[in-house]
């Protein structure tokens with residue numbers, strides 16, 4: 692399998708706190724990998740380094756064979772990495788369609804005008820939000836604002852999609868819908884790194900997963916095997932709401 696993303700000894704320190712410590716892993720083209728770990732274990736910080744929101748303290752990130760650890764977020768999104776945020780970030784006064792067009796404008800295939808509008812509508816259809824295209828984003832429900840973030844990320848035509856707890860906070864019914872949607876994206880051949888606490892979703896979506904604890908990678912392998920590992924189970928003890 693061809694390697695798409697590779698991190699090498701990646702470390703992020705915030706003052707005296709080491710949020711991510713020496714994390715190395717690879718993700719191949721077309722792979723969907725889960726990234727798990729208790730609260731504060733460094734998952735979002737890892738995504739922040741891959742997407743350029745935070746500069747790594749040390750270590751390397753290679754994407755499609757090129758080092759990206761010193762690039763800005765806009766440069767990284769142009770290279771083909773798109774993400775959603777744990778705390779949803781949409782532009783509230785802009786319409787749903789305009790928010791989606793932003794993804795196109797800053798993604799790998801820069802596009803404006805009517806062409807961008809057509810492509811954005813396609814993505815809104817894909818996530819089930821086409822009928823709300825003209826509404827200001829501020830009027831959306833929580834799940835719809837999550838759908839919008841996903842449409843915006845997909846509009847960038849990413850080679851790699853980073854999802855940070857995209858499924859969290861949904862009702863059981865919405866969760867099933869959300870899993871179906873991510874499955875359809877996966878089945879279309881996308882490469883995805885999924886940070887998630889919902890184990891049933893991880894089992895359904897990710898053949899492989901990586902587990903972090905206190906900033907370090909403690910497991911990486913087939914999901915069924917990893918979730919039986921003693922140190923993984925222990926890392927999750929004390930966080931029963933994530934079981």
Ligand SMILES: Nc1ncnc2c1ncn2[C@@H]1O[C@H](COP(=O)(O)OP(=O)(O)OP(=O)(O)O)[C@@H](O)[C@H]1O
Nearest residue numbers: 705708710728729730731732733734735736737777
């Ligand atoms: N900008 C920052 N400045 C200082 N400390 C930070 C910053 N971002 C994260 N941290 C700290 O780094 C550690 C890892 O945080 P991170 O958000 O990456 O964890 P997480 O695994 O995503 O947790 P959760 O499951 O709760 O989202 C935590 O101790 C957190 O307080």
Ligand SMILES: [Mg+2]
Nearest residue numbers: 734735736777
């Ligand atoms: Mg997080």
